[in-house]
Amino acid sequence: MKTRITELLGIRHPIMQGGMHHVGYAELASAVSNAGGLGIITGLTQKTPELLAKEIARCREMTDQPFGVNLTFLPAFTAPPYPEYIRAIIEGGVKVVETAGRNPQAYMPALKAAGIKVIHKCTSVRHALKAEEIGCDAVSVDGFECGGHPGEDDVPNFILLPRAAEELKIPFLASGGMADGRSLVAALAMGADGINMGTRFIATQEAPVHEKVKQAIVAASELDTTLIMRSIRNTERVLMNEGVKRVQAIEREKGAALSINDIMEHVAGVYPKVMNDGDLDAGAWSCGMVAGLIHDVPTCQDLIDRIMAQADQLIRQRLGGMLA
Numbered sequence: 312m313k314t315r316i317t318e319l320l321g322i323r324h325p326i327m328q329g330g331m332h333h334v335g336y337a338e339l340a341s342a343v344s345n346a347g348g349l350g351i352i353t354g355l356t357q358k359t360p361e362l363l364a365k366e367i368a369r370c371r372e373m374t375d376q377p378f379g380v381n382l383t384f385l386p387a388f389t390a391p392p393y394p395e396y397i398r399a400i401i402e403g404g405v406k407v408v409e410t411a412g413r414n415p416q417a418y419m420p421a422l423k424a425a426g427i428k429v430i431h432k433c434t435s436v437r438h439a440l441k442a443e444e445i446g447c448d449a450v451s452v453d454g455f456e457c458g459g460h461p462g463e464d465d466v467p468n469f470i471l472l473p474r475a476a477e478e479l480k481i482p483f484l485a486s487g488g489m490a491d492g493r494s495l496v497a498a499l500a501m502g503a504d505g506i507n508m509g510t511r512f513i514a515t516q517e518a519p520v521h522e523k524v525k526q527a528i529v530a531a532s533e534l535d536t537t538l539i540m541r542s543i544r545n546t547e548r549v550l551m552n553e554g555v556k557r558v559q560a561i562e563r564e565k566g567a568a569l570s571i572n573d574i575m576e577h578v579a580g581v582y583p584k585v586m587n588d589g590d591l592d593a594g595a596w597s598c599g600m601v602a603g604l605i606h607d608v609p610t611c612q613d614l615i616d617r618i619m620a621q622a623d624q625l626i627r628q629r630l631g632g633m634l635a
């Protein structure tokens with residue numbers, strides 16, 4: 312399939328894997344890229360820029376296809392050394408960066424000078440337009456259903472994607488709730504040029520996370536995610552578990568007076584326990600409503616082949632047949 316995204320990124324299929332903390336290692340990124348999509352290494356999961364440089368080199372040994380690095384600008388008490396992470400990305404010869412969180416304006420000159428394509432992930436049309444204005448090459452539009460941080464506007468993709476199509480000139484990916492060929496065809500119909508998936512890629516053979524995490528996603532329905540940190544405007548969609556119930560109990564008790572410190576132990580430092588040790592109740596971890604559409608743990612190759620075959624069948628037969 313050829314879209315503005317496959318052309319921009321030099322990939323065979325318009326499918327991207329979003330950055331995921333403690334999931335987006337070289338194993339997953341290379342598997343997605345080898346299968347014809349765009350795999351993404353999560354920059355800040357690597358504790359130092361030197362470690363990111365090593366992870367990029369490791370990924371390059373596993374694939375000769377394009378892959379990218381996610382740089383997340385989140386509210387942090389001590390900001391990571393972003394310029395040094397960017398240097399590791401440039402020196403590692405990476406040609407695509409997925410940015411998220413705050414807008415990447417301060418780093419655009421360095422990224423563009425290195426010929427890097429910047430895809431900014433955002434949750435509203437106004438932020439997407441800002442990304443376009445500051446020179447991003449594409450955006451990834453994350454609807455309310457997405458795993459991770461859906462923002463504070465609560466606009467689901469059935470509205471957000473066509474609204475993005477109405478306003479944007481640069482290509483965009485539909486993100487949040489994407490799982491299969493149906494998602495891809497629907498996203499293309501609404502004006503997107505491809506899809507970005509998080510949760511779906513965790514439940515794959517190559518995702519280097521504990522088997523219990525994959526099985527929890529397979530077992531979950533679309534009713535099993537919930538939102539935390541609304542009152543401090545850092546909303547996160549997570550899989551319901553015992554750790555999340557502890558967070559929500561504190562949120563109820565503190566009400567409007569809640570501060571991040573009240574819940575810190577349940578939301579920070581949780582990922583290694585969940586993803587490496589399989590301690591699912593250790594605290595809050597992101598998961599999309601799309602869990603309800605995930606019923607197996609295929610290889611990335613099988614998953615992407617299946618998505619493309621289903622999309623082809625839907626377009627040529629189901630939709631084409633309706634016109635006949």
Ligand SMILES: Cc1cc2nc3c(=O)[nH]c(=O)nc-3n(C[C@H](O)[C@H](O)[C@H](O)COP(=O)(O)O)c2cc1C
Pocket residue numbers: 328329330331332334353381382383410411412432453456457458459460486487488489507508509510511596597598599600601
């Ligand atoms: C476990 C997990 C961790 C994530 N970590 C990050 C992250 O560190 N940075 C980021 O930009 N997005 C992160 N995301 C968001 C994804 O990249 C993607 O935008 C989102 O999962 C799309 O929604 P979906 O899960 O419905 O596919 C994470 C998502 C999940 C499920």
